[in-house]
Amino acid sequence: MKLKIAPLLLLALILFIVTVFSTTIGTAHISFATAAKIMLAQIFSIEKNWSMREETIILGIRLPRVLLAALVGAALATAGCAMQGLLKNPMADPYIIGMSSGAALGAALSFTLHLPTSLLSFITATITIFAVYRISKVGGRVPVATLLLSGIAIGSFLAALTSLLIYMARSPHQIIFWLMGGLWTSDWPKVRIASLMISLGIILLYRYSWNLNVMLLGEEQAQYLGINTEDVKRGVLVSSSLITAAAVSVSGIIGFVGLIVPHIMRIVTGPDHRILFPTSTLAGAIFLVFTDTISRTILSPIELPVGIITASFGAPFFLYLLRKQGKKIHA
Amino acid sequence: MLKIRNLKVCYGKREVLRGVNLDVEEGELLGIIGPNGSGKTTLIRAITGVIRPEDGRITSRGEDLSSWDRKTIARHIAVVPQSVSIDFEFTIEEIVLMGRTPHLNGRENPEDYEIVRNSMRETETVHLKDRLITELSGGEIQRVIIARALAQEPEILLLDEPTSHLDIRGQVEVLHLIKKLVKNGITALAVIHDLNLAAAYCDRIALLYNGQIMAHGRPESVLTRENIQEAFKITVTVEKNKTNSTPIILPEVIKN
Numbered sequence: 001m002k003l004k005i006a007p008l009l010l011l012a013l014i015l016f017i018v019t020v021f022s023t024t025i026g027t028a029h030i031s032f033a034t035a036a037k038i039m040l041a042q043i044f045s046i047e048k049n050w051s052m053r054e055e056t057i058i059l060g061i062r063l064p065r066v067l068l069a070a071l072v073g074a075a076l077a078t079a080g081c082a083m084q085g086l087l088k089n090p091m092a093d094p095y096i097i098g099m100s101s102g103a104a105l106g107a108a109l110s111f112t113l114h115l116p117t118s119l120l121s122f123i124t125a126t127i128t129i130f131a132v133y134r135i136s137k138v139g140g141r142v143p144v145a146t147l148l149l150s151g152i153a154i155g156s157f158l159a160a161l162t163s164l165l166i167y168m169a170r171s172p173h174q175i176i177f178w179l180m181g182g183l184w185t186s187d188w189p190k191v192r193i194a195s196l197m198i199s200l201g202i203i204l205l206y207r208y209s210w211n212l213n214v215m216l217l218g219e220e221q222a223q224y225l226g227i228n229t230e231d232v233k234r235g236v237l238v239s240s241s242l243i244t245a246a247a248v249s250v251s252g253i254i255g256f257v258g259l260i261v262p263h264i265m266r267i268v269t270g271p272d273h274r275i276l277f278p279t280s281t282l283a284g285a286i287f288l289v290f291t292d293t294i295s296r297t298i299l300s301p302i303e304l305p306v307g308i309i310t311a312s313f314g315a316p317f318f319l320y321l322l323r324k325q326g327k328k329i330h331a
Numbered sequence: 332m333l334k335i336r337n338l339k340v341c342y343g344k345r346e347v348l349r350g351v352n353l354d355v356e357e358g359e360l361l362g363i364i365g366p367n368g369s370g371k372t373t374l375i376r377a378i379t380g381v382i383r384p385e386d387g388r389i390t391s392r393g394e395d396l397s398s399w400d401r402k403t404i405a406r407h408i409a410v411v412p413q414s415v416s417i418d419f420e421f422t423i424e425e426i427v428l429m430g431r432t433p434h435l436n437g438r439e440n441p442e443d444y445e446i447v448r449n450s451m452r453e454t455e456t457v458h459l460k461d462r463l464i465t466e467l468s469g470g471e472i473q474r475v476i477i478a479r480a481l482a483q484e485p486e487i488l489l490l491d492e493p494t495s496h497l498d499i500r501g502q503v504e505v506l507h508l509i510k511k512l513v514k515n516g517i518t519a520l521a522v523i524h525d526l527n528l529a530a531a532y533c534d535r536i537a538l539l540y541n542g543q544i545m546a547h548g549r550p551e552s553v554l555t556r557e558n559i560q561e562a563f564k565i566t567v568t569v570e571k572n573k574t575n576s577t578p579i580i581l582p583e584v585i586k587n
Contacts, residue, residue, distance in 0.1 A: 214429050216419045221412055223381050225483070226405030226433030271419040 004275055007268070011282035018286050019070060022293040023062040027300075030054050039063065065186035068194060068250060069292040069306075070285035072183070073257055075198040075247035077284020078277060079240035080258030081265070082205050085212045085273055086236045087144050093259040094244040097151025097237075101158035102128025103248040108165040108175045117178065118190070122249035128154060129241040133234075142233055144219075180305035181254035183292050190250045201243030202281060208236050209273035216271060256310040257284055260318045267321055287314070332357040332518050333378070333487055338387035340370070340377050347373045348542045351387070355487070355520050360513045362533030362550075363522045366563050369539045371522040372413065375489045378520075380404055391487065405433035409480035411490040415472055423459045423467070423475050427451055430482025450481035453515075454508060470501030477508060488512065490521040494528065506532045526580045530554055531572075538562055554578045 024035045034050050038058045041048065079094035087096070095101075106124030110117040132154050136146040166172045211232045215222040219229050244258075261284045262276070269275045288306070291313055295306040333355040340348040348370045355361050363371050376382045378389055380396060389396045391407060399407075409430070417426070427450055431443045451457045454474045464472065473493055480488055490509065494502035502525065510532055513519050523529040529536055530550040537547035540562040546553045551571075559567050559580065566583045 210432070210435070213421075213425075214432055216421075217415070217417055217426075217429070218412075220376075220381060221410075221415070223401060224379060224405065224410040224412070225429060226402040228401050271421060272425065 004269070007275070008278055008282065011279060011286065015070065015282055015286050015289070018289050019066055022066050022289055023058050025293055025297055026057070026062060028054075028057050030058060064188050064191050065183055065292070066289055067191050068186040069183050069289045071191070071194045071198050072247040072251045072254065073261075073284040073286070073288025074202065074281045075194075075243040075284070076254065076258035077261035077265075077280040077287070078202050078205055079244045079247075080284075081262035081273070081277060081280040082208075082212070082236050082240040083258075084262055085216065085276075086233060087148060088216065089148065090263070091259075093255075094240060094247075095253070095255075095258070097132050097147060098128045098155035098158065099125050099241065099244050100248065100253045101155040101162065102126075103245065104162045104175075104179055104253060105158045105165075107178045107252070108162045108169075111171075111174045111178075112165055112169060118249040122245050125245040125248055126241065128158065129237065129245075133237060141230060144233075177305065178252045181252035181307035182295070182303070182305045183251050184296075184303060186250075194246050194250050197246035198243045201239045201246070202277075204239035205236065205243075206277050208232055208239075209277055212236070212273045213271070252305075252307075254288070254307045254310060256307070256314045257288055260314045261287055264318060264321060332392060333520070334388075334390045335374075335378070336388045336390075338374075338377060338389065339385045340373050340382060341385050342373075346542055348377065348384075351539075351542075351544055353537055353544060353547070355518055356535075357518050358513065358516060359534040360509060360519045360521065360532060362529040362536040363520065363539055364524070364526060364529050364536060364553075365539035365545075369562075370542045371539055372491055374539070375410060375491050375520075375522065378489060379408055379410055402433045405483055405485075407485055408487045408489060409483040409485035411473070411476050411480050411488065411493050413491045414496050415476050417464045417472075420463045420465055422461055422463060423451075423456060424461065426464050426475055427456075427478045427482050430479035433483060446484065447478075447482050450478040453481060453512070454478040468501075469496050470498070470504060473497065473501070473505050474508065477505070477512075481512070486518060488517050488519040490519065492522050492524055495524055502528060526554060526559070530577045530580070551576070551578050554580060 020032060020036045020039060024030050024032050034054060035058055037046050038050060038055055040046055076094050080092070083092040083094060083096055084090060103121040103125035106121035107117050109115070110120040132147065132151045133142065135150045136142045138146065166175050169175060211227050214225055214227055215229060215232060222229050262280045265276055265279045265283055269279050288310070291309040292306045294313070295304045295309040298304065335351055335353040338348055338351040339346065351374065363374065365371050373382070377384050380399070396404060424447065427447045428439060428443065430450065431439055431446065435443070448457070451460065454477050456471070456474050456478050459467065459471060459475065464475065467475065493509070494505050497505060506528055509519055509521060523533070533550060535548060536550050536553045538545045538553050538558055545562055546558050554569060556567060556569050559565070568581045568583065570579045570581065572579055
């Protein structure tokens with residue numbers, strides 16, 4: 001398999017441009033060149049010809065939000081890609097086995113009990129996946145169909161609990177806003193923690209690229225080719241849960257990115273995870289930075305939850321690709 | 332080379348194989364025949380350790396296979412499964428390269444590509460290299476899957492009804508290819524449904540019936556009127572091919 005480097009370089013370039021561009025957007029006008037220089041000055045030594053105020057706006061306010069958007073987008077698209085490949089199910093997304101319901105319950109609890117939302121949603125999301133995995137385990141094996149079904153069952157159970165909390169809550173809009181997903185609480189500490197967990201999880205997932213390719217041929221064939229499929233399942237589930245939980249805990253439940261971005265990339269690059277993973281990561285980052293910029297400017301000064309934008313921009317684009325390709329869509 | 336002793340396999344409470352003793356000699360093509368549900372596929376799955384036998388021993392060159400991990404088994408034994416339908420748009424070269432999986436340590440190197448090329452040459456699939464697996468015919472796919480199995484560099488090749496979805500030409504081509512590989516030194520065990528093809532191509536045949544080996548040996552000693560009647564519950568006449576005296580089995584037309 002000869003790897004295609006060109007699309008990766010192109011996507012990395014687009015990501016850089018979109019990132020810089022979106023930091024220039026806002027009430028205070030800052031030019032693209034200035035924004036780019038302020039950012040690059042953090043890495044390279046560049047002669048300073050901008051004001052302290054501009055630097056504070058870019059580095060202190062806008063950049064953490066844009067970076068968090070990129071991280072969350074990368075995490076969701078990569079995890080979605082992994083789940084689609086592992087479950088061989090085109091409907092799969094990072095949340096499919098109950099992750100979102102677990103995180104939502106944690107967030108709802110945190111608002112009720114006045115505890116830190118990120119921490120609690122991360123914990124409940126992780127516990128959920130662990131429970132789903134344990135319940136699906138039959139005689140040392142985890143059949144994919146059982147995993148899906150028990151994920152859906154536990155998910156609906158937790159969703160019912162969350163609905164109950166929302167119904168009983170004094171200010172339910174807090175929880176509801178969180179459920180729609182948004183990046184308005186971004187700050188540097190969140191960027192640091194998220195980047196650590198997400199990059200670790202993504203690197204771990206990349207290591208399974210080849211095995212996931214072989215497992216697309218079927219689990220039994222993969223075993224005949226020397227792959228311990230249960231190890232792969234566990235590793236992929238743990239890594240993608242880690243990055244999804246990290247993403248959800250800082251941004252709420254942003255839908256669509258993890259479902260659609262991997263599909264679009266699959267249409268473009270084909271099923272080889274060794275190229276599909278990195279392109280999905282980059283495209284997910286680009287997509288969420290782009291849509292988040294729209295969500296905070298389209299009705300300025302009102303900010304929309306980014307989840308609304310991701311679906312309303314992503315769905316038509318995906319349908320267009322689907323029709324244009326005229327191909328069957330596979331996981 | 333491959334010795335199966337007193338093998339017993341259960342699915343839940345149901346015994347699928349019991350007391351199976353079978354030797355596959357080095358460099359032979361051993362055919363497994365038997366009615367549906369007699370345990371043929373289970374035998375292949377037990378040899379590769381995909382399912383754990385309840386009882387019995389399987390050894391290869393005297394080494395117990397149950398102590399080997401998946402990777403080691405895959406370097407030694409390759410499987411061509413019953414029917415392969417691949418919906419994913421991998422190229423033929425990529426599919427064959429997947430046969431290198433048990434040997435890979437990180438990325439593949441030029442040597443792996445060399446082995447892939449040789450496997451494709453042996454199965455006459457080189458010209459398909461850049462085509463997508465989703466575009467090929469059944470016979471071509473089967474040759475590609477055999478190429479993938481060869482890329483594992485196995486000593487033993489297990490084939491589970493490699494010809495069942497092919498037309499007569501495809502069947503003959505695939506069996507001819509297997510015969511050629513055996514002549515070049517590989518040891519093969521093939522589940523074959525068509526008794527006449529099994530008779531024509533296999534060095535020896537084992538007849539599996541009700542989870543047990545009912546008969547095994549040279550084709551003419553296994554494919555007798557009585558054995559077939561008992562295992563398959565049909566009446567046949569057995570004739571002899573005039574040129575090489577392999578048996579030809581003709582089922583009697585069932586009259587209402």
